[in-house]
Amino acid sequence: MSIAETPEEILARMSLAEKIGQLMMCEVYGTDPDRPHEGNGRRFGVPTAAEAVRALHLGSAIYFRWTDSFAEGPGALAGLSRRLQEIARQDSGTGMLIATDQEQGPSSRFGPPATLFPGAMALAAAGDPGLARRSAAITGAELMAVGINVDLAPDADVNVNPANPVIGVRSFGSDPGLVARMVAAQVSGYQDDAGVSACAKHFPGHGDTSTDSHTGLPVIEHDRSLWERVDAPPFRSAIEAGVDMVMTAHIRLPELEPDGQPATLSRRVLDGMLRTGLGFDGVIITDSLQMSGVRQDHDDPEIAVRALLAGADLILMPPDPLGARDAVTAAVTGGRLPPAELDAKVLRVLRLKARRGLLRGGSPIAAPDLSVVGSPAHREVADQVAAAAVTRVNEGAPLPGSLAGLRVLVCGWGEAQDGDLVALLAGRLRGFGAVVRGEQTGREPSAAAAAGLAVAARDQDLVVCLTHDVAAGSAQAELVGRLAESGTTTVAVSVGVPYDAAYLPAAVTQLAVYSLAPPAVDAVARVLAGQSRAEGALPVEMA
Structure with missing residues (x-):
């Protein structure tokens, strides 16, 4: 087994191309990096992930799921990570940071058989930081088992806008x-307990917006005092x-960045507020550069350069990886991005890898424990979180006590990543002795469906309607109103x-x-x- 090099030693022997490669995190396609996948051809112009690396x-x-990384289960996923x-x-002498978004809740990539926890807002409703830490430790342990050493979690946004379309229960x-x-509890769970790098997002705060930065550029009017x-x-x-x-967040903050740049491209925000103001000396990673919120004013290769100039160390998912590489190379050789600044970024990444045991010379990679x-x-523990999170929002009628x-x-919203919630709840209630009729009505229940269910409700002892992101006057609100009028x-x-x-x-x-x-x-079945x-x-505060 060779002796591990230090980050400084690795940096000293790296070529410019290798240094730039350390500053890019890209999606790779397929479950075998040596097997062709059309996604690699589209993104990198080569058929395999191995050639792209x-x-x-x-x-x-x-x-991601859409890169087919998770398509063949934990064993194949662990093999993918090991081979990468x-x-x-072999290529650069350093291991890889391998990441995914496993916040739990709606932003989760690793599905069954992985443990699925209720997400951040459920943990907060449960009110126990110790439970939040345990959930992160468990999530991290399962990620590590399949070779994922970075979880782009937890979400550190404060959701003060009920109309927020992209954060919400995250x-x-x-x-x-x-x-x-x-957030602090989960960082400790991921890093101290599981050995997985955590990532607090989305700086400087994405909680007060009514625009989704995937599709537009949100504007947040917080001044410095309110931000603090x-x-x-x-x-x-x-x-x-x-x-x-x-x-980083792809958001515009006129009071904090008068030049109008999104936070991801703002040196005032990244170098000034985060690096200098809060004293953060770790790795700053952009949100995906494929999102519309950061692609408003510049072409894709230029965005990659500007993110690094603003203070980012890792550029996440540049839409044109080859173009980004070439643009960053030109920025360094042309003097726009000073070599010393480039080296400082690479060194932060290498030091992170050292902390996570990724610079161990040629030592073998341990076989995973998928159990x-x-x-x-x-x-x-997931069941414990869910049970502790169920919240009674109002008094209403007494619950039955026995089914x-x-x-x-049972009706209403049923759409879930891995099943039909209405059918699942109906099955659970039958297990408690109820005679159940289930009908999923989805995001926009029709007037005819609402009328039919309102009639059916009159012959029932209890109606349970699942809702998701109800708006004033929406079809979901109309359905619940019709059900309430049934008298049941x-x-x-x-x-x-x-x-x-x-x-x-x-x-x-x-x-x-x-x-x-x-x-x-x-959990809700047990309460009912x-x-x-x-x-x-x-x-959260309710209006």
């Missing part, structure tokens, strides 16, 4: 202090906990943000579970059956 000297990769590490070490809530405590009170505390807490990475993925002990022999209509006790269960309650009749008993994950369905109590606390 070598061509760009890539130091980091990221997995071998290729990277945030721990609207109280900066609560969010800060939960609302947005900064969770990032400060993450930094104090030793977070390895902070991710931890979705283990009974891990699923038990034995009751006729129950109606329970509305929000499986997304709890703000649904503002648009539903006060007479309806309202519960919030903040999650589409199966444990949340199990009188087996447990809804003791969660709302982590």
